[in-house]
Amino acid sequence: MINFKDEIKKYGQILELSDIEDSIHSTDMKDIMDMLDYIVSQSNGSFKRRRSGSDDL
């Protein structure tokens, strides 16, 4: 027999009609390439930071 209290935790609210606009604006439309770009940009930043740090040294 299932535990209903635990079971309802698996269910979530469904997007309502009035919230579609907000959900679209807030949606981060990103794919794997965007993530890679982000990772690359982040690593470049840290590299630059590291390099600028060493320069300081």
Place this chain on the structure above:
Amino acid sequence: MICSRCSKEIPTGHICFNCGADNVLLQKARTASLRQYNKGVIFAKEGDYSAAVEALKECLLFDKRNFVARNLLGISYFQIGLVTYALKEWIISASIKKEKNPAQRYIDSLQKNARLLEKLSDGIKMYNNALEQFKQENNDLAVIQLKKAVDVNPSLVEANNLLTAYYLSVNQKLKAKKTIYKTLKIDKRNPKALEYLAELTSSEKALSVKSGPEDSAGEAEGYAENGYNEKPNGILKKLTSVVRTDFALFGAGIILTSAVFITLVMPGIISSEQSTINDMQKRISELEEENLNGTSAFAVKYNNLEEEFKKLQEENEKYQGEYNVKQQELDIQTAEAYIASGEFDSAADILYNLKPDILTEEDKINVENLKSRCYPQAGETLYDSGRELFNSGNLTDAKADLNKAIEMAPKENFSDNILYYLAQISEQEGDNDKAKEYYGRIVNEFSSSDVFSRSEQKLTELSSQTQ
């Protein structure tokens, strides 16, 4: 090389200087995206929309610009009652590709059916409310809301699943079973529904083990109907039950259809058929009348043809008569030629077959003259032939020749012998009257004949026999 993302020229390597995209990775991502899209298509075609949604989401993770996949994701959402997510995907798709994109058509279609959209949206609202009520443990209110949600948005599988979970928790297995099948009908392999079904089946199994084989025939048997009970000895029961139900429904359907047909459709058909029959009967009467009066097209045509046929027949007879006259004239000339050359038998044969009624008076005289010149000789030839045939026992041919002979030569010196042979033949045939006639002719016409006394004797014998 051209960059797949920004379409700028990449002079060397595979990394675009303009947008920084690694084109090898980009290509790989697009290939992976297509692979997932294809999976999504297959799942959607099979009616497994949950799996299709997952595959298409992954597809978009690899390539967010794949608007075709996004459209299909929207459709899959729509199929499982998530109209808002569907709308969202279509809106994004339409913004990615503005032209030749069916997404806009889907959006327009929903906007045109504002009432439907509102109804489906209300279903979602009710589901959200119900979920909140459940969390606050107002289960009764939640169930009411959930039932309403399913009512207004029947394909909302999440609402059905939540309802199933509730029913299972309160041990209302039959209701749980119904909602599970309802969900699986919409979404073929919905994971939650399958999970609940497994739960239900396992609990039933446990119950049947506890209760023993006899007690398991109750509600558990109901689940067996759908093939999830794997007990081997239940298969026959399952089949029987399913077939019986199907037959009952089928029978009821037939009866209902027949009733509707008889009450609504049949009168119309009968009336239409009756009208056709009346028209046809009227037409038959008209035609019969026309035939009787001889005014029908067929009768007129038939009469004309009959008249034409008669005319042709008359003409033909006329021509045939003229032809016969000419032919006989020719025959007479031929007979004359035969007589002149001493071939009396051939001449007699021609003259014998002439038709006297179509001869002119002049020709008749001529023919009689020719006959007198050839018939006695031809008659003698026929007498000789007849006699020989008589002696050989061929009485039929002998009779024919001798009859012809006596006709051609009735008063010759051998004519008495012809009559005597004919009398003999008649006697042998048992025609004594005819035989007496022949014998009588010999006695009366040929008193000096060598067969006179024998003929006289025969005549007396035959006369005494008849007396």
